[in-house]
Amino acid sequence: MSESIINEQEEAIKVDYEKGNFSFPEDYTYDAGTGLNEETVAYISKVKNEAEWVKEFRLKALEIFNKKPMPTHWASKDLENIVFDNIRYYLSKGQKPSRTWDEVPDDVKETFERLGIPEQERKFLAGVEAQFDSEAAYSRMKEDLEKEGVIFVGSTEGLEKYPEIFRPYFGKVIPSADNKFSALNSAVFSGGSFIYVPKGVKLKQPLQAYFRINAENFGQFERTLIIADEGSEITYMEGCTAPKFETATLHSAVVELVALKNAKIQYITVQNWSNNVFNLVTKRAHAEENAEVKWIDCNIGSRLTMKYPGVVLKGRKARGEVLSIALANDGQHQDTGAKMIHLADETSSNIISKSISIGKGRSTYRGQVHMPKHLKNCKNNTECDALLINTNSRTDTYPAITTRGEGNTVQHEASVSKVSAEQIFYMMQRGLSEGEAMSLAVNGFVNDLLKAFPMEYSVELKRLIDMEMEGSVG
């Protein structure tokens, strides 16, 4: 790769995430108030002018949410610090997503400009949706894709305009009752992307969504559903930031992917929430015959992230992959992992997880690989590597692998390593600052995984890691 290409790429995605720490005064037309009950849900449904079935779907989910206990018997007790009554569940300016940046309200437009979104769109994206608190402020896709029948809209518009496409899959990959937070999302969801890629259509450039929280005490609950019809291909990327408020903020998304026969979906997340955000997200895909789903999941920010992207391998020869990088700095807990559910012969899955814990940061890997007895010739490969920087940080690995049946192979490797003071001294002796030395060690640790990422994102991720490492040196 030549130098000029690298420089160009770096320029193309100059997103300085420290710049995420700002907010504009609140100015909302619709506000569901504080706390959650049936009226809150009814208010959201009414503002969105939803069909009756959607409202009922929400109310039923609310009931499930209220009944389900917090999963603190296995997960972090920090979850108990979420006060659902103090959260605001819906805030919007009451306008439809604009098709040009000029029509976007000034404060919102300036927000996304400071985050570099319009610039990225011009340089390498096929379409962008920019969500500000509860609703998208901007949504646009290249016209040629529209002509090919690609649908790229928000959740409200998707359910309203294309129920015949989306309704059959909505809430089917991840039922409301999957867990407490999928139920919460199902009750109050707003925003997110609904995407349909018709048979045989292959998107050459990624679609991107950017999620921005502006208001304090706010909960963001976007809902994404991507359907890749037979033989189609799509890459979707999401990014996110929020200002550093005094109080905790909640982000709880549900993302459902459906890859039909021979389709390919690649879903890339670069999560850089500020350290007051609880990021509790459920992500799962169905992969039909010979389909391929790849989750690339990078978690740099947040106070607590709990996220285990999964693939249900439903059809013969379906393939699933989760490549993840988690970086837990002081005061952060990255509780991440992957799920691979093999339900057909000759399915294969690959999980590579790399976590970095710095200072008092904590990383946890939870993995589930399920291969029932009747299946033949299934394969899984799992690798989890943890890197610890200084003695206070903590890492745990909880792999759960159930394999039955003959001819199925599972391979699991785990490693824990440390960046030693002697390694840092060695690098500093060559002239690198302490931050640069740590950054280089961390980049080296994730290097082989970064090579598997699309280049735009590996460059961006490297920059984020550099910034985190520079910031972690006192």
Added chain:
Amino acid sequence: MQSLEITNLNVNIDGQPILKDFSLNIPKGEIHALMGPNGTGKSTLAKVIAGHEDYEVTSGEILLNGESILGKEPDEISLAGLFLAFQYPLEIPGVSIANFIRAAKQARLPENESINAVEYYKELYDKMDALKIDRKFTARSLNEGFSGGEKKRCEVLQMSMLEPDYCIMDETDSGLDIDALKIVADGVNLMRSPERGFLIITHYQRLLDYIIPDVVHVMYDGKIVHSGDAELAKELESKGYDWVKDSFVSSLAQ
């Protein structure tokens, strides 16, 4: 002033004195060899000069071209012109030799300047050829899985790429076979210049068959007890360290 000058340096580890009133002056253009038995403080000296934080300097001074480097960070000392070739180079997984040296060279440029990749690789390949290092090496992770000889050659490669004013080589010859030893010595001889000073720390005389030092110092119990020319190394080799102890140390003690 163009020298690496150490004056009356006293250094403790865990309250235990290791270097005792150690003094040494290496002007630019000279190669000094420092010999001595194990445990006499040779490696401690190398690390203290390079700014390692585990050592307690109780008194003394280290001047690099007239400027004190005591108490400075290792990277500041490196950028001031001092290079330490490690006795045991550390492995840095996932970081290629090419990227590592590039980062180190970048650190020497002003903030708004970046390295010219074409020129960089040309220089790197030329110097690798000179040191008989296979070009495929550039992509390998730094020191990871390297043999002893490969690690030491990699240290010399870094040294020649960073072009320091002063080079300290801490037992670079240990664990090397005769071929690797020659390659390392060739590297040092190529860099030998009126503009550069060397301190070659070694336990054995054999490296000094290939790198002829200007001055040889014998260190014992935390200080230099005797200095001489290149012949001293040979004398030491034939007579052994007991000779040093009997001839120089006991007389000092009186």
